[in-house]
Amino acid sequence: MxxxxxxxxxxxxxxxxxxxxxxxxxxxxxxxxxxxxxxxxxxxxxxxxxxxxxxxxxxxxxxxxxxxxxxxxxxxxxxxxxxxxxxxxxxxxxxxxxxxxxxxxxxxxxxxxxxxxxxxxxxxxxxxxxxxxxxxxxxxxxxxxxxxxxxxxxxxxxxxxxxxxxxxxxxxxxxxxxxxxxxxxxxxxxxxxxxxxxxxxxxxxxxxxxxxxxxxxxxxxxxxxxxxxxxxxxxxxxxxxxxxxxxxxxxxxxxxxxxxxxxxxxxxxxxxxxxxxxxxxxxxxxxxxxxxxxxxxxxxxxxxxxxxxxxxxxxxxxxxxxxxxxxxxxxxxxxxxxxTIEVPAVDHRGRDVLFESRPALVPIDGHPVVDPAPKAMNVVESGALTVDGVAVDPPSLRWSAAQAALDNQARLRELGVGVVVRADGSVAETGEPARPLPPxxxxxxxxxxxxxxxxxxxxxxxxxxxxxxxxx
Known part of the structure; x- marks a missing residue:
């Protein structure tokens, strides 16, 4: 025993x-x-x-x-x-x-x-x-x-x-x-x-x-x-x-x-x-x-x-x-x-997506959670982070430039943006094709x-x- x-x-x-x-x-x-x-x-x-x-x-x-x-x-x-x-x-x-x-x-x-x-x-x-x-x-x-x-x-x-x-x-x-x-x-x-x-x-x-x-x-x-x-x-x-x-x-x-x-x-x-x-x-x-x-x-x-x-x-x-x-x-x-999460339904076809006003953290079940969109598609990411009211991470340079050029399709194409999702939910395409993954x-x-x-x-x-x- x-x-x-x-x-x-x-x-x-x-x-x-x-x-x-x-x-x-x-x-x-x-x-x-x-x-x-x-x-x-x-x-x-x-x-x-x-x-x-x-x-x-x-x-x-x-x-x-x-x-x-x-x-x-x-x-x-x-x-x-x-x-x-x-x-x-x-x-x-x-x-x-x-x-x-x-x-x-x-x-x-x-x-x-x-x-x-x-x-x-x-x-x-x-x-x-x-x-x-x-x-x-x-x-x-x-x-x-x-x-x-x-x-x-x-x-x-x-x-x-x-x-x-x-x-x-x-x-x-x-x-x-x-x-x-x-x-x-x-x-x-x-x-x-x-x-x-x-x-x-x-x-x-x-x-x-x-x-x-x-x-x-x-x-x-x-x-x-x-x-x-x-x-x-x-x-x-x-x-x-x-x-x-x-x-x-x-x-x-x-x-x-x-x-x-x-x-x-x-x-x-x-x-x-x-x-x-x-x-x-x-x-x-x-x-x-x-x-x-x-x-x-x-x-x-x-x-x-x-x-x-x-x-x-x-x-x-x-x-x-x-x-x-x-x-x-x-x-x-x-x-x-x-x-349960909600991933934005965007017809991106591999192109880079720019969300006009989408936070990096979204509330789910009362907790702040990282946005699921960048894990499902190529997204122009901000990366800005605030902890207890202190800005510890500034937004990325490409994101800042893209936000400043929301109405300038030529500039958006230069930045590699193919799809823009507006704050009102409308979607605009710039004509920029999908970029290949880095070899x-x-x-x-x-x-x-x-x-x-x-x-x-x-x-x-x-x-x-x-x-x-x-x-x-």
Whole structure:
């Protein structure tokens, strides 16, 4: 009986953790739309989804993949549940005792970072956080595949690259970063941000824990509207207690993991102190640093390994503290349940569409959600963003020029605009034909798609490795 319990408790516990946080993705519905999340089955491959649009390549290659899949919504459902399952499995592998396994699984799956990022709609970043422990585990080829999937977002690509090893790990890192790096360099959208955005996206304090305490528990996202109610009632303090407990096992954590965790905290703290503003404003690609709290993702593998190395009583306490950090997570995540969206019906035939007065964020179910139009067609995008009344991102140059030339068809054609949708709903055509997708963008996206082939070659030519935490 004891052997049977020992064999089955981990899958059951892991499944409960995964289902508790991913249940909204199992609810029937036609689209997922919440703040930064916009996934529906009519998504298209556009220049913007390849990173060659009017805005920085922040959603590359995520939107390109969704644009070629026949059922993006079904993919999202499977992907999110599988990513959480990978976190639970990797946590189990890092555990040294049954209670250590439970603690590591809990820390890997159930933490404020993934909950708050899911509520912000940054599903690919939350998935990357779940996949990172498997990347760090170093299994062949599972860790490489996790690295590839984590690279759906640039932040996930960089984070996974930090934990990859060997020359093939470098090759995977290069292949997964090239689509957005090249687009940022050559597409004229380098990804810099205004100085005002440094303050707007800085980490914030959660009740009773302060900003530092919130960060220690992997919380502290800039948007207070996405923080679960429990975090504002003082439950963030359990994150401080958890961090203190995990610190007792720091000698069992690989030095590289500790250094990367320190780097993640350093970026978050620098953002809090306002030290990243010059980089954000002037360094191409510096926009990756403006949301400094998201780099706490680099600390997750160290936290998981430390939790797995704790002696049983401390491990049990760690699992309890991890759950109590966000005890209402399953309830808060109900905001992720599918909804209904309305995509503008425009006969664009591949041409660039200019909407005269369409906001970048539209209200859906009481939440601001990114406009679905740019994900279904080539749109002249504004990209203007205001946070708490502060303009942090100005509109794109092409959008501003096109808005100023609404009645000048010759100028609109120069700007590549083929269709204009007026504020009154009327549609005007300029005669400008559809522009082809950028060959470089297609080639780089194809390279990204071929990464699993590289991993298969590695699997057949190299020996299978199943390292234990002691071998890092």
């Amino acid at each position: 004891r052997a049977a319990v020992s064999r089955w408790w981990a899958p059951v516990y892991g499944a409960l953790l995964v289902l508790a946080l991913t249940w909204p993705f199992l609810v029937p519905g036609e689209a997922f739309a919440l703040r930064d999340m916009m996934v529906f089955d009519q998504m298209a491959l556009t220049r913007a989804s390849l990173g060659w649009g009017d805005l920085a390549a922040r959603n590359v290659p995520q939107d390109a993949l969704l644009g070629i899949l026949p059922w993006p919504v079904a993919f999202l459902r499977v992907f999110m549940v599988a990513a959480a399952g990978c976190a639970a499995w990797a946590g189990h592998r890092f555990g040294c005792t049954p209670f250590g396994q439970a603690a590591a699984m809990t820390v890997a799956v159930w933490n404020p970072f993934v909950v708050e990022r899911l509520l912000q709609g940054q599903w690919s970043l939350a998935a990357a956080a779940w996949l990172l422990p498997l990347v760090a585990l170093g299994l062949v080829p599972a860790s490489g595949l996790a690295h590839w999937l984590a690279s759906l977002t640039p932040t996930g690509a960089l984070a996974a690259a930090c934990f990859s090893r060997g020359w093939r790990g470098v090759a995977v890192s290069v292949c997964t970063c090239l689509p957005w790096v090249v687009a940022g360099v050559f597409a004229g959208t380098p990804g810099t941000s205004s100085a005002a955005s440094a303050a707007a996206f800085a980490p914030r304090a959660e009740a009773y824990a302060g900003t530092l305490g919130s960060l220690l528990g992997l919380g502290g996202i800039w948007n207070g509207q996405v923080v679960p109610a429990s975090r504002e009632l003082g439950f963030a303090l359990f994150g401080v207690a958890l961090c203190a407990l995990l610190a007792l096992a720091w000698r069992s954590v690989p030095r590289r993991f500790l250094l990367l965790a320190a780097l993640g905290f350093a970026v978050a703290l620098a953002s809090w102190a306002g030290l990243t503003a010059p980089l954000i404003q002037h360094l191409p690609g510096g926009g990756l640093l403006r949301d400094g709290q998201k780099w706490l993702v680099l600390a997750i593998p160290a936290f998981v390994v430390a939790a797995g190395a704790l002696e049983p009583r401390r491990a049990l306490a760690a699992a309890t503290f991890a759950l109590l950090q966000v005890p209402d997570a399953p309830v808060a995540l109900a905001a992720l349940t599918p909804t 470089a963008g297609i080639a780089l996206f194809a390279l990204w798609c071929m990464v699993p082939l590289l991993l298969c070659v590695r699997n057949h030519t190299g020996a299978h490795r199943t390292p234990s935490p002691a071998h890092f």
